[in-house]
Amino acid sequence: MTDRKVSLSLVRDVEGSFDDARDEDLVFACLRQQAGAQAALWDRYYPIVRRVVCRASGPGREVEDAIQEIFIRLFRKLPGLRDPSSLRAFVISITVRVIKSEQRARWIRRWLGLSPDGETPDCAGDPVDLEAREALARFYAILDRLAPRHRTAFVLRHVEGLELTEVAAALDISLATIKRWLPRIARRVFSQAESDPLLAPYLARGIPVRELEVT
Amino acid sequence: MNDGDHQPSQLQGDDPEAQLAGLTALARECLPPAQEARASADAFARFRLATGERVESRRRARATWAVSTGTLALAAVGALLLPFLRRPAPVALSLSVEGGALAEGGYVRAAAADGEPRLRFSDGTEVTLSRASRVRVAETDEHGARVLLEEGRARAQVVPRARSRWVFDAGPCRVRVTGTRFDMHWSAARQVLEVALYHGSVTVEGPPAVTGVSMRAGQRLVMDVRGGAVRFGEIEAGEEAGEKSGGKVGNGGNAEWQGTTAAPAPAPTLTPTDRVGEGAAEPVEEPAGDGPTTHSPGRRTMGGKSVEGWPARVLAGEFRGVIREARRRGIDDVLRRESAVNLMALADAARYAGGARLAARALTQVRGRFPDSSSAHRAAFLLGRLAEDRDDDLAKALDWYRIYLADSDSDPGSDAFRAEALGRQMTATLRLHGVARAQPLANAYLRRYPRGAYAKAARTIVSP
Numbered sequence: 001m002t003d004r005k006v007s008l009s010l011v012r013d014v015e016g017s018f019d020d021a022r023d024e025d026l027v028f029a030c031l032r033q034q035a036g037a038q039a040a041l042w043d044r045y046y047p048i049v050r051r052v053v054c055r056a057s058g059p060g061r062e063v064e065d066a067i068q069e070i071f072i073r074l075f076r077k078l079p080g081l082r083d084p085s086s087l088r089a090f091v092i093s094i095t096v097r098v099i100k101s102e103q104r105a106r107w108i109r110r111w112l113g114l115s116p117d118g119e120t121p122d123c124a125g126d127p128v129d130l131e132a133r134e135a136l137a138r139f140y141a142i143l144d145r146l147a148p149r150h151r152t153a154f155v156l157r158h159v160e161g162l163e164l165t166e167v168a169a170a171l172d173i174s175l176a177t178i179k180r181w182l183p184r185i186a187r188r189v190f191s192q193a194e195s196d197p198l199l200a201p202y203l204a205r206g207i208p209v210r211e212l213e214v215t
Numbered sequence: 216m217n218d219g220d221h222q223p224s225q226l227q228g229d230d231p232e233a234q235l236a237g238l239t240a241l242a243r244e245c246l247p248p249a250q251e252a253r254a255s256a257d258a259f260a261r262f263r264l265a266t267g268e269r270v271e272s273r274r275r276a277r278a279t280w281a282v283s284t285g286t287l288a289l290a291a292v293g294a295l296l297l298p299f300l301r302r303p304a305p306v307a308l309s310l311s312v313e314g315g316a317l318a319e320g321g322y323v324r325a326a327a328a329d330g331e332p333r334l335r336f337s338d339g340t341e342v343t344l345s346r347a348s349r350v351r352v353a354e355t356d357e358h359g360a361r362v363l364l365e366e367g368r369a370r371a372q373v374v375p376r377a378r379s380r381w382v383f384d385a386g387p388c389r390v391r392v393t394g395t396r397f398d399m400h401w402s403a404a405r406q407v408l409e410v411a412l413y414h415g416s417v418t419v420e421g422p423p424a425v426t427g428v429s430m431r432a433g434q435r436l437v438m439d440v441r442g443g444a445v446r447f448g449e450i451e452a453g454e455e456a457g458e459k460s461g462g463k464v465g466n467g468g469n470a471e472w473q474g475t476t477a478a479p480a481p482a483p484t485l486t487p488t489d490r491v492g493e494g495a496a497e498p499v500e501e502p503a504g505d506g507p508t509t510h511s512p513g514r515r516t517m518g519g520k521s522v523e524g525w526p527a528r529v530l531a532g533e534f535r536g537v538i539r540e541a542r543r544r545g546i547d548d549v550l551r552r553e554s555a556v557n558l559m560a561l562a563d564a565a566r567y568a569g570g571a572r573l574a575a576r577a578l579t580q581v582r583g584r585f586p587d588s589s590s591a592h593r594a595a596f597l598l599g600r601l602a603e604d605r606d607d608d609l610a611k612a613l614d615w616y617r618i619y620l621a622d623s624d625s626d627p628g629s630d631a632f633r634a635e636a637l638g639r640q641m642t643a644t645l646r647l648h649g650v651a652r653a654q655p656l657a658n659a660y661l662r663r664y665p666r667g668a669y670a671k672a673a674r675t676i677v678s679p
Contacts, residue, residue, distance in 0.1 A: 039259055042255065042258075042259045042262070043255055043256075043259070046255045046258060046259070047255065050247055050258075051246075051247055053247075054246045054247030055242055055243070055246045055247070058246075059245065059246060063247070064258065064261070067258065067262075068261070068262050071262055130424065130428060130445065132241060132244070132245065133245070133424065133428070134424070135238070135241060136241055136242060136245050136246075139238045139241065139242065140242075155242075158232065158235060158239045159239045159242045159243055159246075182232065183231070183232060186230075186231040186232040186235060187231045189231070189235060190231035190234055190235055191231075193235065193238060199238065201237075202237035202238045202241060203234050203235065203237060203238070
């Protein structure tokens with residue numbers, strides 16, 4: 001309780017635009033139900049939430065419902081955030097929880113045979129290379145075979161590029177555990193990708209990925 | 216290096232984590248799909264609606280009325296009611312059937328007299344059906360409708376509206392539409408969907424392309440569910456006009472893709488850009504003895520439509536048949552004598568069937584024999600792709616991309632691959648010569664395609 005008082009005493013009232021407001025000021029403004037604060041928080045975190053959800057879910061998934069669920073939980077739990085400066089980690093952890101529950105539901109539907117993947121494919125985005133689309137679908141089919149926690153860990157680390165500490169915090173596991181998990185998961189993904197002729201060319205390009213990353 | 220410094224997805228020896236770099240980069244490249252700039256604001260508006268935020272603000276406004284002046288109260292009421300006054304309650308589109316009737320289950324029944332049933336929706340959208348088509352209107356709402364084409368052919372002219380949502384299902388395939396004009400044909404027996412897009416854009420989904428493929432105006436798509444293939448071709452000039460003059464979508468006698476014109480269908484000028492699993496694993500460089508015995512490419516059918524010529528046969532998926540015929544006649548002879556269109560079709564067939572060497576020979580021949588043609592222009596780009604993707608010969612690929620782009624500069628009307636050529640030129644230059652040489656290309660790309668598929672890579676190159 002004392003901690004919370006201290007942290008709240010440090011925040012500033014935000015006048016006008018929230019564009020340059022610190023996370024803690026934004027949280028405070030939301031708690032005070034200041035006009036435009038929720039919209040500003042949405043604008044700040046919607047891109048990362050959408051990106052993580054899309055990348056964790058895979059291509060062709062409907063993500064808007066999941067995003068809404070994440071923000072509903074976020075705004076509901078905001079008053080309980082002990083350290084408003086850690087808003088980013090808070091958002092990611094809620095995002096991961098929603099993703100995991102969605103993936104678990106998909107797993108269950110798939111195992112029960114209700115549908116091949118539990119979802120109806122969503123409208124595709126940009127018209128990218130068809131081979132790349134197919135490769136992406138196959139890559140995510142491999143990830144679909146992982147347990148939801150392992151899949152999420154892999155995506156957060158290797159696709160989203162989060163730090164190990166961030167991944168561990170988001171999954172609520174220790175740093176040592178995530179260090180043990182990731183190489184094992186990667187080996188499993190690699191061995192399955194290696195046996196797929198369409199994916200194999202993506203495995204050994206020998207090119208630093210940072211140089212080739214495209215939108 | 217501690218873990219905090221570790222760069223994920225960075226190639227490092229035989230480390231599986233590092234060797235997955237290409238795939239994880241692909242995921243970053245493709246996901247999430249590009250979005251409009253206002254998407255965040257729109258999504259927030261939907262969120263507020265969904266969570267009853269409007270109800271909350273209305274409640275707070277009511278509390279304010281109790282202590283505010285009459286003027287403020289009126290203003291608050293006005294502000295509160297304005298959105299509702301402006302936007303009427305959503306009403307599902309209504310539907311009438313001309314030349315037929317809507318039967319139980321939403322099935323469209325053609326009238327006894329001649330003529331084709333036409334669905335007229337209240338937003339102006341029209342769907343014309345061939346008489347033998349089996350179509351059901353599964354649902355309608357204020358944004359559009361879901362139409363099930365169980366068999367036969369339909370021509371749709373969807374009126375573009377904000378937030379419209381039109382879906383045409385055909386077997387396991389789905390065509391998503393906003394505002395556009397297109398023909399579609401579904402053969403349940405052959406499990407083949409064909410879409411000819413005249414205007415606008417659509418996304419087609421199906422088992423061979425579960426994440427969907429986008430079509431642009433002027434393209435024809437054939438999705439072979441059983442064969443697991445998606446192929447693109449171009450609509451012949453005047454094809455739509457010809458059919459429109461007939462005012463019909465087909466006689467529909469056997470529910471196949473049949474035009475109303477009596478003349479045999481033109482051989483489409485094939486412009487395939489990509490493929491999805493047409494059995495490319497088996498190489499075809501070695502000669503094959505069996506094949507059609509006719510000299511001239513025989514008459515074939517595509518969706519029941521009689522077609523001739525290699526381009527049409529390639530579009531119909533007969534890659535190996537075309538290659539076999541070329542080998543039977545003698546490749547050298549074919550390369551010397553055939554037209555540019557047929558050589559391009561042979562190159563496409565070879566590319567699709569995994570015969571890169573034959574494809575390169577055909578494309579080179581087109582460049583040599585028809586140097587000023589649009590086929591030669593396209594051949595330059597495809598030769599670049601072959602050099603890059605199949606031979607990993609970046610220097611050669613760069614030469615071809617330069618030639619293609621130079622041709623595009625002199626003929627801006629035929630630069631269908633310009634964006635991809637620029638992007639590929641940029642990344643190949645980066646790999647071959649480094650960042651400094653790639654930067655001018657990245658700047659050029661960004662100036663022209665700021666939201667293109669290679670835009671992020673270009674920005675990274677510009678500001679490493």
